[in-house]
Amino acid sequence: DIQMTQSPSSLSASVGDRVTITCRASQSVGVYLNWYQQKPGKAPELLIYGASSLQSGVPSRFSGSGFGTDFTLTISSLQPEDFASYYCQQSYSTPWTFGQGTKVEFK
Amino acid sequence: QVQLQESGPGLVKPSQTLSLTCTVSGGSISSGSYYWSWIRQPVGKGLEWIGRIYTSGSTTYKSSLKSRVTISIDRSKNQLSLKLTSVTAADTAVYYCARAGYTYGSLPFDYWGQGTLVTVSS
Numbered sequence: 036d037i038q039m040t041q042s043p044s045s046l047s048a049s050v051g052d053r054v055t056i057t058c059r060a061s062q063s064v065g066v067y068l069n070w071y072q073q074k075p076g077k078a079p080e081l082l083i084y085g086a087s088s089l090q091s092g093v094p095s096r097f098s099g100s101g102f103g104t105d106f107t108l109t110i111s112s113l114q115p116e117d118f119a120s121y122y123c124q125q126s127y128s129t130p131w132t133f134g135q136g137t138k139v140e141f142k
Numbered sequence: 143q144v145q146l147q148e149s150g151p152g153l154v155k156p157s158q159t160l161s162l163t164c165t166v167s168g169g170s171i172s173s174g175s176y177y178w179s180w181i182r183q184p185v186g187k188g189l190e191w192i193g194r195i196y197t198s199g200s201t202t203y204k205s206s207l208k209s210r211v212t213i214s215i216d217r218s219k220n221q222l223s224l225k226l227t228s229v230t231a232a233d234t235a236v237y238y239c240a241r242a243g244y245t246y247g248s249l250p251f252d253y254w255g256q257g258t259l260v261t262v263s264s
Contacts, residue, residue, distance in 0.1 A: 036205075069250040078238055078254040079189065085248035122189055126242065126249035130204040131179070133189040 037061050037125050041134035047142040054110040056137045058123035063103045067127035070099055070108045073136075074119045082121075083108065113139070144168040146239050146255035154262050160229050164222040164239030164255055172197060172217045177242040179251065180213060180224045182235040185259075190235075194242070195222065229262045236260075 038061040048054050058068065066086040071079035081090045083099035086106055096111045110117055118141055123134040150162035164178075171178065179194040193203035195213045203211045212225040222239055236259050240251040 065247075067248050069248060071251070078240075078257050079251070080254070081250050081252050084250035084252075085246050088246055088248070090250075090252070124189075124251070129194075129202050131191040131194075131242075133191070135188045 036130055037132055039123055039125055039132050039134040041123055041137050043137060045138040045140060047140050048113050049142045050113055050115055052113045054113050054139060056108045056121055058106045058134050060104045060125055064125040064127035066102055067125055068106050069124045071122045072119050144253045146253055148237060148239055148255045148258040150258060152259060154229055154260060155264050156230055156262055157228055160226040160260055162224045162237055166220045171215055171220045178222045179240050179242060181238045181240055184235045231262050234262045
């Protein structure tokens with residue numbers, strides 16, 4: 036199984052901050068890497084697919100990069116509605132696996 | 143706009159079978175090239191993929207759950223179902239159904255149900 040490791044597990048930030056979350060795969064997943072946002076009590080929502088493609092309707096302050104084993108999700112200017120948990124997920128091979136999540140909290 | 147809605151018992155006794163249904167609206171579960179998956183999330187924890195069924199009906203399961211899981215499609219009802227046998231407290235979680243389709247070289251979950259909490263307890 037491909038292990039996905041996110042860092043940090045949590046972070047504290049303020050509105051307007053630039054936030055970067057990293058995700059590392061235990062083996063190459065090419066660009067089969069997706070990012071999701073999850074708010075409390077809600078289902079995850081797709082933000083980024085194919086490592087760097089922005090899902091329709093997602094604000095442009097979100098961006099993704101990377102290839103192979105190392106990936107990043109960046110929020111260029113954190114907004115109040117962005118306080119949530121974020122998960123990376125590989126869809127390169129089954130079992131599809133998720134990172135453990137990164138919780139973005141208000142500083 | 144595709145919508146997914148999970149339904150089923152919220153409480154299951156240990157050793158019994160967990161059965162959930164996901165009703166798809168806004169599109170046919172039989173059309174296109176999609177993988178329909180079940181994913182679960184223990185309260186306060188991360189996401190775990192359980193398995194998937196392709197539009198054609200072929201299935202793939204997480205190996206650690208394979209002996210207990212069955213995912214199927216009822217095309218007449220446009221529904222996806224999950225059966226998990228011999229449940230224990232470790233199977234207590236919010237269960238989601240989700241759709242994945244090839245999109246520009248990736249395979250993301252683009253539609254999710256709202257999730258349903260299943261508690262395993264006597």
